[in-house]
Amino acid sequence: SYDSPNFLWFRERYPRFVYVDRVVVDSKTRGRGHARRLYEDLFEQASRAGQAIVTCEVNAEPPNPASDAFHTALGFVEVGDAVIHGGKKAVRYYARRIAG
Template sequence: MLAKAHSYTVKGQQFRTPEQARELSLLLPRLFLQFFSGTSLILKDDAGIRAFLVGFHAADNDDEAYIHFVGVDPRLRGQGMARRLYAEFFRRAAMAGRTEIRAITSPRNAGSIAFHRAMGFAVEEGDREVGGVPVRSDYDGPGQDRVCFHLKIAE
């Protein structure tokens, strides 16, 4: 269920095209759900999974943790679910001795950029700008530019 992104229509508005949903599903292969379940989070209720965060602690250093993918049911956006997931991820990372959190997003995802900034993330330097935001070109492969975020947290 978590391994596939979907296009949602709410009140006649489509949130993702099938192509966008397909692109998103490639960011969440099964291996993340298999190998990072201990550092990933799910919010669910009687209706099922409402939001999730896939994240992990860096294997190559003891300071960093990374938030890879977050999803919130579009009908429930704006209710603080992503904020709750991030806060809990920060808390658990700090308990594990992590002092830095990293994340990335597409330069086209203005909502994600605004959300990360509101959560206290700094936008890292890039090699160019898109819409006034620093971007790292080809970060995830040719044509896959990304905005990179960094946040220091207290231990």
């Protein structure tokens, strides 16, 4: 079983969901649409599999405003937050409903 505190947060709240642990794009290739295409493909595959929700988390502390803006632009909405790892990190939880 996967014991990430972020995954477990979603598992306690949603009976079925697709969880994105992280997406990292090299700084030299950012802004070229790679992450957007990856997510669009994920939304399509998840929908075909009958999934209705895609979830992820974004760091709130340390902050990641570019990721917040990116996920909001993709239609994700904030559904919660948490302080984890003994107070060393804070995250915002996002979810996006897709046709399933």
